[in-house]
Amino acid sequence: MDVSEILAAQAEKQKSTAVEREIPLEADTGLLTVTDLNPTDPESYNEGLEAYLQSNARDGVQALLNALFALPSTQSPDGPVAKLLPPITQLPRAKPLPKPKPLTKWEKFAKEKGISHRKKEKAVWDEEKQEWINRWGWKGKNKEFEEQWLTEVPTNADIDHDPSKIAKAERRIRVAKNERHMTQNIARAQGESTVAGPSSREQRKNEINRTLATSRVSTASMGRFDKVLEGEKKLKGVKRKFEPAEVPVEREKAANLALIQKMEKEPRQKKVKKAAGDDILNVRKAIRATSRGKGSVALAKSSGGGKAKALDRHK
Template identity: 40%
Template structure:
C-alpha cells in the first residue's frame, strides 16, 4: 500500500468533515420566516418537482415530503441553538433556553366567553344614567388585632366573627330575658336566606327573560298574571272547572289555559329514527355533564315555601305562648273566671222562678 501525502490526508479529512456536516447544513433559495416563540417556521420556497408533478408515485412523494420537513425542522432547531442557553439545576441539569415573545397571533381554541348579565342595580343605574363616583374597595384590609391582612368579608374576616362573641350587650328597648345569641343567629339565617332569594331573582331575570315572567317572589302581579292564576285555579278542581262558577267581569277562559284535550303525548314506536337519536344524544349529554341543570322556578318556589313554613311556625309559637298566658290568668284568684265569678253564676241560677 502506497503511502499518502499530507495533502491527500487533509483532503480526505475535509471530505469526511463535509459528510458529517451535510446533515445539519440546509441550503434554501428563500430564507424561512421563523417565530421561535411559537416554534413556527414558514417556508415560502416552491415545492419539489416530484411533489407537485401529477402521476408521481406515492412512495416518491412521501419521501420528498419527509426530506422537506426534515430540512425545515433542522433550520428551526438551528434557530433554537442560536438563543442564549444555560444549564438548569445548578449546572447539572439539561441545557435550557428562554424563548422570545411570539410574534404570530394564533386563533383561539375556544369561543369568547359570554358577557356577564347585568344585576338589578346595574340595570337601574344604566337606565337612570348613574355612574359610580368612588373606586371599588379592595377585598383585603389590615386587622389591628391579628396584625395581618385579612378579607373584608366572609370566613376569617378582619375584626373577628361577631357571631363568636362570648358577651353581648342587651339594648334598652329589648326584653331583658330574651336570648340575644339566638336572636343574632336567627337574624343571620334570615339575611342569608334573603341574599339567596335575591340571587335567584337575578338569575331568573337574566335567564332569557322567560323565567322571570313566571316567578313572583315579591307577591306583586299585574292583571294578566292574576287572570292566568285564576284560570289555572279553575281547572284544578275534580270536574276540570266545568261546574266552577265564574267571577264577576271574568273573561272567558281560552282553551290553551284550561289544558283540555290530550293530557299525555306518546312518541311513535316505529319510524321516528331522527327523534329517537336526538333524545338519546340529549340524555347522554345531560348524564355526562358535570354541572347539573338549574331549575330556577323550582329553586325559588322552594325558598318561598321554606320562608312561609318558618313564618307559620313562628306564628304558631306566639299563639301557644298567648294561650298559656291566658290560662295562667284564668287560674289566678283575681282572674275573669275565678271563684267569685263562678259563685255569682250559681247564685243567679238559684233565683229562677218556679213554674
Template identity: 60%
Template sequence: MDVSSILDAQKAREQNVQVDKETPFEIDCGHLMVTDLNPIDEESYTENLEEHLQNLARDGTQALIGALFGLPTTKSDYGPLAQLPSRAYQLPRAKPLPKPKPQTKWEKFAAAKGISHRKKDKRVWDEEKQEWVNRWGKDGKNKQVEEQWLTEVPRNADADYNPQLAARQERKERTAKNEKQRVANIARGESSSRKTELEKTLATTRVSTASMGKFDKKLEGEKKLRGIKRKFDPTEAPVGNEQKTALKLISSMDSDARKMRKTHRGDEPDNTLNARKAIRFASKGQGAAALAGARGGKGARGGRGGKGRR
C-alpha cells in the first residue's frame, strides 16, 4: 500500500500551520503581540515587497493563533474563550512621569535631621471618657478645654478673663499659623526665581504703553510676547470625576438660585400687586410724588415752585 501521497498531503497541511524560523518568534499573548527578531531576507524583500510583507504577517499571525489555542479556555455563550496571561512587554508611558511634589520646610528639615514621618491617627483615646474621640473636628480633643463645664482660672488673671474664649483663641491662632505656613510652603514650591520675576515685570512693562506695546520700537533679539496658555482637563481621564464635579456644580447652581429667590421674596412679601402700576393708576400718571403731595393738601414739597423762582 502506498501511503506516500497521504503523508505528503498531511505534510503540506502541517506546513500551513507550523512556522519555522531561525530565531523563534517572541509571542506576548497578553498584548496579542508577536515580535519577529529574524533579520530581513533581502532577496525576497527586493524581489516582491508586498508578498514578502504578507508572508511575514501570515507567519506571525499563524504563530500567535497557534499560541492562543494552547492557552487554557473557559466556556461562554459565544464559544470557548482563551484566558490571556498577564502582559509581558512593557509599553512606554503615554505621558511624562509626574513631577515630584516640592518639599515643605518641615519635610526638608526632617530629612536633614533624619526624622522619620509618624502618621497621627485621626482618633485618640480619652482616659476620662474611656472611649475613642476625634483628635480634631466634631467633639474633638483639641476643643476639650473650651467645652468643659468647669475651668481653672489662673491666680493672676484679669477680672474679665474668660478661660473658654482664651482657649478658643489659642486654638484659632494655631490653625491660622498652620494655614500661613501652608501658603508659604506653596509659594516656596513655585519656582519664583529672580529670573522669572524679572521676565514677568518685563512682560508687564512691554504692554503698559498707550498702544499696548503695538507700536513700540522692537529691540534686536527681542522675543515675541507669549500669552498665558489655556489649560483644560485631560480628555482621557475617567469620566467619574467629571460627573462628580458636574453634579457639584449643578447643586451649587441650584442653591444659588434658591438663595436669589429667597431674597427676592424678602423684598416683596406680596408680589400679586404691581405697585408701580397701582401708583400710576391712582395718581393718573403723575407718579408717587404727586400722590404724596395730593394727600397732604399743600405738601412739604409743594412750597417750591418751578424754574427760576428762588
C-alpha cells in the first residue's frame, strides 16, 4: 500500500468520525449527554422518519465518543481509562433550592469574632481501658465520674456526700440547659423575636419554661432531687376545686333530689324480669339436684304423678 492509499484511508476514517452540523453539538462528558440545537428539517423528517432519527442518533453518539476520546486517559488492562470532567449542563430542578440553615446565637457570635469551629469526634481514646469509647451516650466518657468505683471526697464533706449523685445531677442540668438553648435557637430562627409583639414573646417564654419543667420531671425521682437552674420558675399546675363544706339548704336539697332521680332511672320491668329469671333458675337447679341430673321426667316416674304435676305447674 503506497502513501496515497494510506492518506486516503486516514481521510476516510476521519470523515466517518466527524460530525458536521450547522450548529455544533454540545457534548457534556460529565453527564454523558449531547445537546442538539439544530432545527428539524421538515423535508428529511417527512421523507423518512426512521432514517432521520437514526442519523441524528448516530451524530449524537459520535460527538459524545469524540469528546470522550479527546480527554486525557491512562492505560489499563481493560483499555484506556479517562477521567470525566465536571458537568456543565444546567439541569432543571424538581424542587426549589433548600434555604440555608439559620445561624444559632453562638454561630453568629463566633462569625463576628472570627472564632473557628472545631467539630468534636464521637469517639475518644480511654487511657485506662486502652480502647476507643463514645464521648456521649451509653458508656460515654461524660459518665466516667458517675460510674467509677473510687472517688476522692473532700475532708469537709457531709456524711451523706455522694459524688456519683452530684455528677449525675450536674450532667442532667447541662442536658436541660442545652435543650433550653436549642428551643430558643429554633424560636429565633423563625424570626419571631423581630416580628412578634410583647405578648407573643411572653407566650414563647412560657412554652420554653414549660418544656424545661417537663424534661426535668422525666427522671426516676420526678425531678425531686435535681438542682434548680438559676432563674427557673416552678411549674404551676391545675388547681383542684372543692365544694364548700357549708351550702344553702335549697342547694343541698336540689343536689339530693337529682341523685335520687338518677338512681331511679333503671326500669322496674328489668328488675322484675331479672328476679323472675333467678326464680326459674333456682327451680331448675332444684330439679337437677333432686333427679341427680336425669331431668324432670325421670323424677316424675320415680316419685309418682302428683309430684310430677306439681313440678309442671312450677315450670
